[in-house]
Amino acid sequence: MPLLSEMDRNSAIALLNQLVTVGVDFKLDDQVTRKRLAPAEIRDLLVTDLPERSTGVPSVVQELVETVLPMCNNEASPRFLGFGHTGADVAALAGGLLALFAQQNLINQSFAAPSATFTEIAVIRWLRDLIGFTNPAVTDVKTVWDVGGVTTYGGTGSNTTAMMLARENIAPGTMHEGVTDATRNIVVPAGIGHYSVKSALEWIGCGGRVIEVPTKGYRYDRTALDRTLRDRQGEIMSVVAYTGDSRTHTVEDLRAVHDITRSIDPQIWLHADACWGLMCAFTPELGHKLAGIEDFDSITVDPHKVMDIPYAMSALLVRDPASLRLVSSYSDLIMQEDFAFGQVTPFIGTKEWSSIKLWAMMRAHGRRGLADLMRRRLITTRTFTGLVDDNPHLLRLNDPDMTAVVFMYLPTSHDPLHPDIERINTISKAIHARILDEGRWHFHQFSLPDDTGRIQQGATLHPLRFMGNNGRIAESHMRDALAYVTGLGRALEQQ
Ligand SMILES: *Cc1c(COP(=O)(O)O)cnc(C)c1O
Numbered sequence: 001m002p003l004l005s006e007m008d009r010n011s012a013i014a015l016l017n018q019l020v021t022v023g024v025d026f027k028l029d030d031q032v033t034r035k036r037l038a039p040a041e042i043r044d045l046l047v048t049d050l051p052e053r054s055t056g057v058p059s060v061v062q063e064l065v066e067t068v069l070p071m072c073n074n075e076a077s078p079r080f081l082g083f084g085h086t087g088a089d090v091a092a093l094a095g096g097l098l099a100l101f102a103q104q105n106l107i108n109q110s111f112a113a114p115s116a117t118f119t120e121i122a123v124i125r126w127l128r129d130l131i132g133f134t135n136p137a138v139t140d141v142k143t144v145w146d147v148g149g150v151t152t153y154g155g156t157g158s159n160t161t162a163m164m165l166a167r168e169n170i171a172p173g174t175m176h177e178g179v180t181d182a183t184r185n186i187v188v189p190a191g192i193g194h195y196s197v198k199s200a201l202e203w204i205g206c207g208g209r210v211i212e213v214p215t216k217g218y219r220y221d222r223t224a225l226d227r228t229l230r231d232r233q234g235e236i237m238s239v240v241a242y243t244g245d246s247r248t249h250t251v252e253d254l255r256a257v258h259d260i261t262r263s264i265d266p267q268i269w270l271h272a273d274a275c276w277g278l279m280c281a282f283t284p285e286l287g288h289k290l291a292g293i294e295d296f297d298s299i300t301v302d303p304h305k306v307m308d309i310p311y312a313m314s315a316l317l318v319r320d321p322a323s324l325r326l327v328s329s330y331s332d333l334i335m336q337e338d339f340a341f342g343q344v345t346p347f348i349g350t351k352e353w354s355s356i357k358l359w360a361m362m363r364a365h366g367r368r369g370l371a372d373l374m375r376r377r378l379i380t381t382r383t384f385t386g387l388v389d390d391n392p393h394l395l396r397l398n399d400p401d402m403t404a405v406v407f408m409y410l411p412t413s414h415d416p417l418h419p420d421i422e423r424i425n426t427i428s429k430a431i432h433a434r435i436l437d438e439g440r441w442h443f444h445q446f447s448l449p450d451d452t453g454r455i456q457q458g459a460t461l462h463p464l465r466f467m468g469n470n471g472r473i474a475e476s477h478m479r480d481a482l483a484y485v486t487g488l489g490r491a492l493e494q495q
Helices: 007-027 039-046 057-069 089-103 117-131 155-170 194-201 221-230 254-264 277-282 286-290 321-327 353-388 421-437 475-494
Strands: 151-153 187-190 209-211 236-242 269-274 298-301 316-320 394-396 404-409 464-467
Touching: 007 039, 007 057, 007 221, 039 057, 039 475, 089 236, 117 151, 117 298, 117 316, 117 353, 151 155, 151 394, 155 194, 155 236, 155 269, 155 298, 155 316, 187 194, 194 209, 209 221, 221 236, 221 254, 236 254, 254 269, 269 277, 277 286, 277 316, 286 353, 316 321, 353 394, 353 404, 353 475, 394 475, 404 421, 404 475, 421 475
Parallel strands: 187 209, 187 236, 236 269, 269 298
Antiparallel strands: 151 316, 298 316, 394 404, 404 464
16 A cells, blocks of 8 residues: 555665665766667557556665666766755755655744754755855844745746846836836847846746847846946836856856946845856855845855756745745735745745755854865866866866866867867767767757857857766776767767
8 A cells, every 4th residue: 555654664664764775876876878769769668558456665666766766867976967956965964854754844934844944944044154145133134034045946946036036126116017118128148158048038028138248258247238228218127147157158248237337226136147157155175156135135055056966946035034025925824924935935835844954064064174175176187177278179168166177078189279169069969969879978068159269259059068076987087088078079070
């Protein structure tokens, strides 16, 4: 019988323990994936009818382990070099397992999440503290409007809440009255933004009114930003700065963006997307790159990307905790009690206790542990950077602020004075397609303006991206992976 209460206790424990073992071994596996099939083959295998008769729990577990899991990508593999969302922090896994069983609902404190609400508040305060926002004294935290942040399911949700705040800030009451002409544009850097900000505007009824400002070296061109803000004065509700854009992880000059914006229109909502930039706060070695962020109105952080915690957990932090009143909603269904997070989390009703994974991770590491973690990641990144720079077939496109190294394979015929952008891109895309096809290694790929002019200023390139976040990546992996990429490039050139 599937219900816990109906099953023999020891059999239930044995089955669930088996999954812990399988899960740990999966993460410790070196392979990116055990079994690769084409999407249509996976579809035909898994998109089946609901069985008429019950399947015993042991057989379901067997199916999960033997059929489904081998086709899953293992981002904790040291051969998975494109991201670093390992989800492999043991304390975080423990927190996640507890949350799975405890079944708390962060919508309300009193009857749905008595202690979970306060571990969540603690986590939000730790994040605020790390990034540079000041916290009120614990005894002054009397309601959810004294906390200064909310957790969401991802950077997309956090950015969307930030855009709602920007909208309400410029046109108070839009929540109730609907969008009017007073709702304005937002400013983003051209070519390097994350789609979530534009989508957010579309979802919240503002229309995708995005003004793209040219960049230099993957940061705002300050002269252009200044000119845009002056030319469009009164039409802009928010300026968004990437504290680590999602391609190169370049950290914006936040102080400059803040000063330019505030000097032209102090009403503009300043939002920093620090999905990646949170990593800078781990170590004093990088902390200075965040200078100025403490004066932004809101900051998105994405711990599930940078802290080895299992999905999904992000947070939106606000400089002035009370500003969350701008997007609060009240209902008799959500207890109107002081600590009910349901009142300040737009789009989210029932809410799992995701933050306990981060709570456990941060407790386990402490500040020093986070600094050590980041130091190791930087060493990995520097090693990779060196290997790319020493390889005559490869060219690095960014100077890493954090752990992202963007690089391209250069065909043997490459002439720096007359780069054949189309051929370089064709080969790079073909390399990436082969990498995905073979599934032995993983690098990420995207389109990117050549903003440092290392191949041709302004050209749209399709490079590969390495990320040094995964603690299991050793130098041998990096060497082997680059030899593989170079080998693929050579072979593709012959075709
Ligand atoms: C990944 C990312 C997001 C979106 O985060 P999700 O957690 O995927 O929703 C937003 N902004 C930036 C810069 C990102 O890299």
